[in-house]
Amino acid sequence: MIIWAQGASPADHDERQGCDCVEGGTVEDVFDTTGRPPTGWMHAIFHGGPYGEDVRRCIPGPPAPETLAVPLVEGGVHTYRLWTVGSWSDPEDPIAVYNPEGPPVPPPLLSRQEQAWLRERHHREGLGPIDLVVLDARGQPVRDPSASTLESVLAGLQRREHMLLQRLTGHDEGDSYLQVLLDEDDTYEVVHGAGTAAEREETRSASQAAVLDAVLRWAAEQPTWRTALEWPNPGDDS
Secondary structure, X not given: OEEEOOOOOHHHOOOOOOOOOOOOOOOOOEEOOOOOOOOOEEEEEEOOOOOOOOOOEEEEOOOOOOEEEEEOOOOOEEEEEEEEEEOOOOOOOOEEEEEEOOOOOOOOOOOHHHHHXXXXXXXXXXXXXXXXXXXXOOOOEEEOOOHHHHHHHHHOOOOOEEEEEEEOOOOOOOEEEXXXXXXXXXXXXXXXXXXXXXXXXXXXXXXXXXXXXXXXXXXXXXXXXXXXXXXXOOOOOO
């Protein structure tokens, strides 16, 4: 579903066929001035684009529209895609988070503080050390996921969605992660990162089975995990 922001209408963009329209094809500029959005509206946060600096902007919902098209002053349209819906503190106040249309945006790696919180929660629940976290397409973490959980998360990816496996490393070890994207052409982009940002490599595969094999081996810290996929040779820029 595409919602057109104020100043745009489906008539202005004939190439967008079958879109849903609100308020006669526009979404008003509505902001929360009381701590609560007006009835029929919900809070939203936008990453980048014309709404990136807005505070307390509201959109129709819930539910939040999957896509929001915003006309640009210089012409054209900036499209936002819904990434997730959550709440900072009040379950009765859901907040939609939008990323710009374009290259899919993966869940961010857990910060050192977030890792510490997870370890603390794990400890309070009487569980042992936590080594691995998987973040699904909505950025929701699962601690020390089983093989069946990893298989389910991978199989549940929709086009343009990521899963992210992250080891909870020490402060001096840098980040260690494996990131999987299901792309528009139904191939998988697999990115491996270790240590520093420079230590990053990626490959592609059309086989979900091969990607799952790599994911399961990497999660189990098997040295053979790389053999499940074809990786470019070091220094190969092709």
